Amino acid sequence: MIGATSFSPLLLAAGAGADSFLERLPLVIRDTVAGVFPAPLQWLVGSTLSIVAIVAIFGGIFAGLTLVERKMLGRIQNRPGPNRTGPMGLLQPIADGIKALTKEDIVPRSADHLLHYLAPVALLAFSILTFAVIPFGRNLVPLELDAAVLYFFAAGAASELAIFMAGWASRNKFSLLAAMRALAQLISYELPLLLSFVPIIMLAGTLSMTGIIDAQAGWQLGFIPRWYIFTPWGFAAFVIFLIAALAESNRSPFDLPEAESELIAGHLTEYSGFKYALFFMAEYFGMIALSGMAITLFLGGWRAPLPFLEFIPSYAWFGAKLLVLLLFFIWIRGTFPRLRIDQLTRLAWKFLVPLALVNLGTAAFWSLTSGWSGALQLVRWALTIAMVIGPFVLLGRGLSGTHRPRTYRYA
């Protein structure tokens, strides 16, 4: 029932290669398998297949990502990383999984057992929910919603609740502090995250993911894609989004809830074994989902970066962009120290939120001047760039305050 026909608008909008066999392969497989079953069950089988595919593929990506992260961090830190399990350490995730499964599951006697049990499950569930609306490829949207963007952030925000559950239920002071931090972080960063892509919704005129990707179709000057990141305001919004996404997914340098040098392991302190692994998995799923969102909103979704590369299937492009973003996250993790909680919230409220608001105006200006051409086009670019950089410098000065490199005297 949910066949290729339901995506026909998409197919029409697609360019060359849209009908290629590789592009349609996932759908063909699904329809073939579903076709075996009687017609009334086909929708159920089709959906189940989608769910299984998502969980399997992203579970695999998670497993690979843990290895890639450890390898890349290792390389950044001048060491080879895990390389003992299997060739080049490729079996390390399996070993980790077995270890997590076989470890003793310790629950503090005074913990709230139900919540303590539910927290990792809920966290994982919420983060898997967000995958439902991300367009992984030209025809690969698990759930086509008109307000997909809203759904995504609603589901994503719920994950912080699970962290609070974990912190509260553990009945550990460090966990509790982590839970409070998680809440503060959620409230602070939800706002810049949402504000950063409001301009896109404004310009695209839709809350639908496919609609936003469609709005980024086409080429400037014949080869530069019309992705939002290639506009001054879009770039600024992308940076804000990335920073907020790092904070939302509790990644370094915003990994305050589990700041290991202060709070031991934060909300994870009292978790062990597979529950711990579930938290780990949920964190990575959240990171992958937010990266997917960033790709959809700013990087043209599954679209190819150059016209002649369109023969490569769309989901491959999505995967490539996802990989680049994830590697960037790891790179950041390998470089930056962690912020303090008050600095974290200050960064959100005094820097990112105003910047996002200004950016809204910049995007509006961009939208209003879309008719300008020739020399006016240059003026348009210059003005928008100034509208991005000016507030950044001014707000940045306020944010850094008295912090600057010092000179020292000698006796």
Added chain:
Amino acid sequence: MMETLEQVRDRLLARFPGGEVTLIANPGPAAQHSLALGLNQAAAMALFLRDDPDLRLDYCSNVTGVDWPEKEIVESTKVTVPDPAGGPAKVVEQKTKRIQPGYLEVVYHLYSMALKHGPVIVRLRTGNRHDQVTVPSFTPVWRSCEFQEREVFDLFGVKFSDHPDLRRILMWDEFTAHPMRKDYVEPDDYEWEPTPHGTVLEKAKAHYPATAVAAPTAAVGAAHHTPAAAAVTTAAPVVRSDTGLETRATPAPKEGTP
């Protein structure tokens, strides 16, 4: 350059008429002589040493205790008994053949960061080692004494009046003895290990009478203590004790040995 210790003593005596200040000579090559302050005005004297513009001993580097028990005093009077004349040290050695009561001593090494001189060594002595062990604390004068005086209290049992936070610092709060005293006897706790040393073996026998570890200990001990049994070590009796400790007289081959 800093004034000599004699001058410091004289100025202290002039400034504090009722006070006691004794110059204690150090016979060793280091020649770091010291001042013993009477306890009644010691804190005020310390304040004077800190604030006097010529001395300005604003930095108390080292605080430590020394235990001088009754018996040892005869041998060690060379170091500690004051030379009244302040003359060369040789004279002192011959005169100090008398038995003194034991006492505890707190030694402070003072320096001046402002004038970059030092050390001036100040000693406080308790009346005895049991009940008169209170000396004034110098923590109000130099904050650096805070932890070090706590340590002296902990390890030597010197009590410091006016110390803001006089608790044990290194040993646990329930500990009662003072381990750095010369007459401290270590507690008789013992964990079995296969060392051949006689003292440890004696302890082992006391702690594991007859059964348990006595068997392997005896095996090791017998092998080592009777020459006739020396050959036994090269044989390989496996001794299994009741505690489950299994010992082999021939240890496992060392891996990696060429």
Added chain:
Amino acid sequence: MLGSGLLQGLKVTAKNLVGSFHDPERLTTLEYPEQKAKLPENYRNFPFLVSENATDPMGTLRCVGCQICEKECPPQCIYIEKSKDKKPDATGKMQVYPVVFDIDTSVCMSCQICVEVCPFEAIKMDQVFEIATKDRFTALLLDRNQLAKPNSYYHEIHPTEAAEVDARLLAERKAAEEKAKAAATPKPAVAPTPSPTATAPKPPEAPAAGGTPAP
């Protein structure tokens, strides 16, 4: 501008990430069990007893059971019982020998003080470090059979030092022989037997000469 320091940091880590693939300075680890670092000659681990030859280690131990190392050992990990009788050593001289010589390597802290105080060059530091065992009791208590290693092994692990020691011992022996000869010529009846105790003479440079000579 805000963020320039962050970008600089990213640049450095990127440089290291790329460099770790081609620059040996940026990937300094060794794959331990397969690759082994070359131990420096001075490396020390636990002591061993030098015997003159490998075929009869117990008969040719240099140790005369003088117990100096036992006294000087800071953690008291050496236990020695010396013999009541005398046995000819490698040079044929009658010497007291250790009946029991144990080192508890679970207590030993590899400080080398026993080597420095030994007047007979009888105890030296080994370089074997892969000595993990499953038995923390007796397997770590080494007796003299396990401790004895031939002089050739000593030459293998500390070549420079061993050569010096051999030269010194040879010179000492020669001097002793000549002295004995000189003493024997006028008065053959009284042969001086050097006491094998702590008062035995030792060349003054011996304690300091743990390693290579001054350039």
Added chain:
Amino acid sequence: MSGVEPMFPSPSSGAHVNAVHDPFHGDLLEVSMGPHHPSTHGVFRMMVTLDGETIVKLKPVFGYLHRNHEKLGENTSYLGSMPYTDRLDYLNSMTNNWAYALAVEKLAGQPVPERAEYLRVILAELTRLLNHVCLAGFLLQDTGASGTPLMYAFREREKILDLFESLSGSRMMCNYQRFGGCRVDASPEWLAGAQTITNNFGRFLDEYEELITGNEIMMARTQGVGALTPELAISAGITGPMLRATGVNYDLRKVDAYGVYSRFDFRVPLGDHGDTYDRYMIRILEMRESIKILQQALPALPAGPIMDPKAKIRGFRPKAGEAYGRIEGPKGEIGFYLISDGSPNPYRYRVRPPSLVNLTVLEDMCLGQTIADAVIILGSVDIVLGEVDR
């Protein structure tokens, strides 16, 4: 009894903290950080009372690594204590050895040959590099930099440890200095290796600083955090880089000019704020000065013996007397106070631990800061528990 008004009273000492009991604030939270906390640098424990995340009381708890080092020193010979000093501050065994050797040499009036003095300076400055580079790494680790600066620091540290190993036979427990000289002489190859490391170290520091010193997060985390006034620092006996970060010019290498330090041209960097950033930067700058000293000392190493010919290894019995010897260790003034009664063992053997004394002001620095700051303030104090607890 004395009635002396303390100039710098110990904050919240003994008394319990006045809790704010209104519905908004709620109760205070007492957290035991340590002894198994990941960033208390060993088995150190801080009893922290928090109002939200703000510290209102912090009491350090010591002794988890206490082994009564001083009693051991009284029960073993003078030489036997030397390997134990390695284990005080196990990062800096060379300087510990030197401080102890210096104190014993003072006690016995033992001269040291010139080559040994130069070797001591070289090894002490290498140790300073090693310690400071570790500190820079650990401090960044405490701020949450996921190991990268620490690994770079360790990469360089390993090179210096290799040098120590090839000279003394052990990487960390060097047991190298002796009363009246050093144990092993340095070969020309060793000196060449030391020269190479010295030459390359500046480049490493440049890269390290590029990575982290200008980093905005690092500056935000450390500047203005845990500030210490020079007056309090002096009164509390703070020494080493932590003291100089407050602007007090007191470096024993200049003040006492022990060894042959007076022959080298180097400067003492001073901070103006006394905060964590200054403490970090002073150490970076001190490393650059150490490189300068090494560049002067390595080529100038004179030939000659490394042990005084009259020095005794066995049967060392100094005359009765006492001596306090101190040097500028990487963490501050490390001193040894010895009383001899003429026997082979010291009558009293005392270590003046810089780490412990520097911790005196931990609470002063942490009050009003957050729990995240406490960790990096502790990191910037640079403690090693082997020395704090002894």
